Every structure is written in C-alpha cells, then in structure tokens.
Amino acid sequence: MAARRRAIDLVLPHLRVLDGYEAVDPPEVLAERAGIPVSEIVKLDANENPYGPSRRVAEALASLGDVHLYPDPAQAAMRAAIGRYVGLAPEHVVVGNGSDEIIDLLFRAVLAPGDAVVNSVPTFGMYEFTAQVCGARIVEVARDRAFAVDIDGVLAAASEQHAKIIAIASPNNPSGNPTSLADVERLLGSDCLVIVDEAYAEFGGSSAAALVPERPSLVVLRSMSKWAGLAGLRVGYGLMDAELAEVLMRAKPPYNVNQAAEAALLASLADADALQKRVRQIVAERARMHGLLDAIPGVTPLPSEANFILCRLPEGRGKDVHERLAGRGVFVRYYARGVLADYLRISVGMPADTDRLIAALAEALSEH
Ligand SMILES: Cc1ncc(COP(=O)(O)O)c(C=O)c1O
The missing domain is CATH 3.40.640.10 (Type I PLP-dependent aspartate aminotransferase-like (Major domain))
Structure with a gap:
C-alpha cells in the first residue's frame, strides 16, 4: 500500500524553513575554488590551531x-x-x-x-x-x-x-x-x-x-x-x-x-604544558600580526584575547577585499550582514601565513 504522507510532511514547520548553519569549507574545496594546490592555500578562516594537536x-x-x-x-x-x-x-x-x-x-x-x-x-x-x-x-x-x-x-x-x-x-x-x-x-x-x-x-x-x-x-x-x-x-x-x-x-x-x-x-x-607553549607562540604571533595589520593604511585591527583578530577595513571594502584575498589563496572570514560588513576576522596562523596574509592584504587594498 502506498504511504499517504511523505516524511517531510511530518517535519516541524520551523525546521522546514531553517537556514542552516553557515559553516566553513574544507581546504580541498577552498583550493579548488582558488584554482591552486591545497598545499599553497593559507587557511585563516576558522580559528583552527596551525600547529595541530599534541x-x-x-x-x-x-x-x-x-x-x-x-x-x-x-x-x-x-x-x-x-x-x-x-x-x-x-x-x-x-x-x-x-x-x-x-x-x-x-x-x-x-x-x-x-x-x-x-x-x-x-x-x-x-x-x-x-x-x-x-x-x-x-x-x-x-x-x-x-x-x-x-x-x-x-x-x-x-x-x-x-x-x-x-x-x-x-x-x-x-x-x-x-x-x-x-x-x-x-x-x-x-x-x-x-x-x-x-x-x-x-x-x-x-x-x-x-x-x-x-x-x-x-x-x-x-x-x-x-x-x-x-x-x-x-x-x-x-x-x-x-x-x-x-x-x-x-x-x-x-x-x-x-x-x-x-x-x-x-x-x-x-x-598540557607542551600545548600551552604553542598557545604562547600563537599569542606572540597575534601581537606581531596586530602590529603588521595596524601598519597598513586604512586597516584597524581590534585588540584580541583569542586566536584571531577582527579588522576594520575602509568603508565598503569588506566584500571585495575578502574576494581578492581568496583569489590569492588566502582565506579569512567575512560576515556579509549588518555591522560587520566592513570587517574581516583573521585567524592567527604560522608566521609564514601572517606574511602571506599581510602581502596579499596590502595588494588587495591597493586595487579597486
Ligand atoms: C565562541 C565559540 N564557541 C564554541 C565553538 C565551537 O567549538 P567546538 O569545536 O568545541 O564545537 C566555537 C567555534 O568556532 C566558537 O567560536
């Protein structure tokens, strides 16, 4: 006998219209999007620990x-x-x-x-x-x-x-x-x-x-x-x-x-002691990254007690700078909506990641 009702008809109405959580993509997907090998991307979009586990x-x-x-x-x-x-x-x-x-x-x-x-x-x-x-x-x-x-x-x-x-x-x-x-x-x-x-x-x-x-x-x-x-x-x-x-x-x-x-x-x-040592390295790199970001005209990094820095960009530049960075294989987090439209959230990575980021950001900002 054919079922009279589809399972979806039983789902609660508020779940049927749920937007879903906007999660970050894995490295392979990002690399494909940028058209570069995975080994060349700089992934600073999800506050992950660049040193990996113990x-x-x-x-x-x-x-x-x-x-x-x-x-x-x-x-x-x-x-x-x-x-x-x-x-x-x-x-x-x-x-x-x-x-x-x-x-x-x-x-x-x-x-x-x-x-x-x-x-x-x-x-x-x-x-x-x-x-x-x-x-x-x-x-x-x-x-x-x-x-x-x-x-x-x-x-x-x-x-x-x-x-x-x-x-x-x-x-x-x-x-x-x-x-x-x-x-x-x-x-x-x-x-x-x-x-x-x-x-x-x-x-x-x-x-x-x-x-x-x-x-x-x-x-x-x-x-x-x-x-x-x-x-x-x-x-x-x-x-x-x-x-x-x-x-x-x-x-x-x-x-x-x-x-x-x-x-x-x-x-x-x-x-935990070895992991805390890496935490201290990340905190030191956060300070270095903050200084480098602050030195780029038009960029205002906020103080941070986490493993990322929120940065204000010149008005109206958030979306396009985010895209230009992605085009260079540097992935950071952008929030399209509301008060964060002019901001990027950048995770603290390895020193080499910071250097790639800073160079790419300076270039992206100079283009219009
Ligand atoms: C403030 C905050 N709480 C919780 C989480 C989720 O952490 P977990 O990976 O332990 O689920 C995150 C992850 O980004 C976060 O930013």
Missing part, C-alpha cells in the same frame, strides 16, 4: 584498542581529567561532541518552543542557530562600538522577555574581547541560565570556571578545538552545577563522545 594524540590514536566496544557513557576518565585541568570536581563536567553539542544539550534541556534566548550580537552563530532548531525566540541586544556586552540592555531584555538563557562568548567570536568577571556576576543576577562560552579562554587571561560551584545558574563552555588543535575530532565540555550536569548526562545520546576523541582529549590534557 604529538601524543597521534600515539594515542595509533594504539586505540577496543574500537569494537562502545565508549564509556559515564565519561569517567574524561570528567576526572578535565576536573583536574580546570580545578573542579568531575561532577561539574559534561563532555560533548564539540562544545557545540553542549550548547545543543543545554538549549534542548531548557527551551520550549517560543521561549526566549538573549544573544549579545555580533557573536558566534551557534546560539541563534540552536535556538532556531528548538523553535525558540532570539532576542538580540547589540554590543557597543567596542563590541563590549551591553549588560544593562541584556538584563532588561532578559527580564522583559522572560528569557530562559543568556549566551555570552568570552572572549567573543568574532571580536576577540572578553567579558569581565564583574559583568558575568551582574548577568548572574538575572533569572536566566547564563552560558559563558570560553572556547578561546586559553589564549586570554581570565575564566569564570572557578565560579561554577557557587553559582548554580552559570555554565562555562570550553573547547579542545582551538588551544589543543582537536577541531576535527570534535570534543568540548561544559562546566556546570552538578544537578544540571546529572540531567545532561542522562539526556545526552549515551555514546556522544567517540573513543578517538576521548583518547585525544586525555592525551592532550596529559601534555
């Missing part, structure tokens, strides 16, 4: 044993190792398939369709995307001209809209500036779950992680993608109230972090 990750992956068995759904070894790394009890830790998955789990745990999330824009796109997937409302509160969070505006919007979640990236992607602990404390005075997304914390100076045990409405997100160079293996974590963590542990897909990601996380944390 040497110990390759060893751990090569000696992975029982991959015919499921990974530990209780994440015992990872939660203990992360707890030691951040200085919290393992009960506060939940590990995800990237910190993206922790955002997904939190939003699904808290939001019913129609509930509000306050988003301090411009910021990382995942909060808006995940709210849309949940059928929730996004309430945007603009950051100020220096991209600092408008704390009064966020608190007012949260209260007026009876919001359930406030999401703050600190340091913010794409602007690179952190939100102070004093401002985080003020946000914790709201009735919302306050997510402080610290995906780039290792490149900056401060963290709200130590507040977690005494602040049950706070969740701090961390990622292994950036400082530890594990973006391709997908592993990140949330630090939160133990009762909330317990709920997420029960509500998550049971085997959400695969054995390769687990082994890579454990090997990375065991080699």
Whole structure:
C-alpha cells in the first residue's frame, strides 16, 4: 500500500524553513575554488590551531584498542581529567561532541518552543542557530562600538522577555574581547541560565570556571578545538552545577563522545604544558600580526584575547577585499550582514601565513 504522507510532511514547520548553519569549507574545496594546490592555500578562516594537536594524540590514536566496544557513557576518565585541568570536581563536567553539542544539550534541556534566548550580537552563530532548531525566540541586544556586552540592555531584555538563557562568548567570536568577571556576576543576577562560552579562554587571561560551584545558574563552555588543535575530532565540555550536569548526562545520546576523541582529549590534557607553549607562540604571533595589520593604511585591527583578530577595513571594502584575498589563496572570514560588513576576522596562523596574509592584504587594498 502506498504511504499517504511523505516524511517531510511530518517535519516541524520551523525546521522546514531553517537556514542552516553557515559553516566553513574544507581546504580541498577552498583550493579548488582558488584554482591552486591545497598545499599553497593559507587557511585563516576558522580559528583552527596551525600547529595541530599534541604529538601524543597521534600515539594515542595509533594504539586505540577496543574500537569494537562502545565508549564509556559515564565519561569517567574524561570528567576526572578535565576536573583536574580546570580545578573542579568531575561532577561539574559534561563532555560533548564539540562544545557545540553542549550548547545543543543545554538549549534542548531548557527551551520550549517560543521561549526566549538573549544573544549579545555580533557573536558566534551557534546560539541563534540552536535556538532556531528548538523553535525558540532570539532576542538580540547589540554590543557597543567596542563590541563590549551591553549588560544593562541584556538584563532588561532578559527580564522583559522572560528569557530562559543568556549566551555570552568570552572572549567573543568574532571580536576577540572578553567579558569581565564583574559583568558575568551582574548577568548572574538575572533569572536566566547564563552560558559563558570560553572556547578561546586559553589564549586570554581570565575564566569564570572557578565560579561554577557557587553559582548554580552559570555554565562555562570550553573547547579542545582551538588551544589543543582537536577541531576535527570534535570534543568540548561544559562546566556546570552538578544537578544540571546529572540531567545532561542522562539526556545526552549515551555514546556522544567517540573513543578517538576521548583518547585525544586525555592525551592532550596529559601534555598540557607542551600545548600551552604553542598557545604562547600563537599569542606572540597575534601581537606581531596586530602590529603588521595596524601598519597598513586604512586597516584597524581590534585588540584580541583569542586566536584571531577582527579588522576594520575602509568603508565598503569588506566584500571585495575578502574576494581578492581568496583569489590569492588566502582565506579569512567575512560576515556579509549588518555591522560587520566592513570587517574581516583573521585567524592567527604560522608566521609564514601572517606574511602571506599581510602581502596579499596590502595588494588587495591597493586595487579597486
Ligand atoms: C565562541 C565559540 N564557541 C564554541 C565553538 C565551537 O567549538 P567546538 O569545536 O568545541 O564545537 C566555537 C567555534 O568556532 C566558537 O567560536
């Protein structure tokens, strides 16, 4: 008997019209677009770690044993190792398939369709995307001209809209500036779950992680993608109230972090000192890149505590400079919409990448 209804007819209306997350393309696709070999492209568009993972990750992956068995759904070894790394009890830790998955789990745990999330824009796109997937409302509160969070505006919007979640990236992607602990404390005075997304914390100076045990409405997100160079293996974590963590542990897909990601996380944390050394190299290169960008007439790099720099270009040049850079095999991030139309976000790569970028940028700007 022929089915009367197609599966697509059963899909929730708000998902049928979902735009989808605008993710970055892999190197092969970029190289083909630029018409040059992959080895010649400069990929500074996704805040990836140019040094790659710890040497110990390759060893751990090569000696992975029982991959015919499921990974530990209780994440015992990872939660203990992360707890030691951040200085919290393992009960506060939940590990995800990237910190993206922790955002997904939190939003699904808290939001019913129609509930509000306050988003301090411009910021990382995942909060808006995940709210849309949940059928929730996004309430945007603009950051100020220096991209600092408008704390009064966020608190007012949260209260007026009876919001359930406030999401703050600190340091913010794409602007690179952190939100102070004093401002985080003020946000914790709201009735919302306050997510402080610290995906780039290792490149900056401060963290709200130590507040977690005494602040049950706070969740701090961390990622292994950036400082530890594990973006391709997908592993990140949330630090939160133990009762909330317990709920997420029960509500998550049971085997959400695969054995390769687990082994890579454990090997990375065991080699944290070597990884921190590379973080310091990236931070030094960030300072050098900032100086070189600043020396190009018409380019204004913002201060950054992350592994990227947001740069303002002469008015109206964002899109065409982005394209001209891509034509030269240099890929950076451009946001076509709104207040970022004149900006490029440039990840910090190797010194040679910076040199290629600076030469290409100076050329691109001189053409019109
Ligand atoms: C602010 C912020 N949070 C989270 C993520 C996602 O990290 P993960 O790779 O751990 O999912 C990113 C990635 O770009 C980010 O910029």
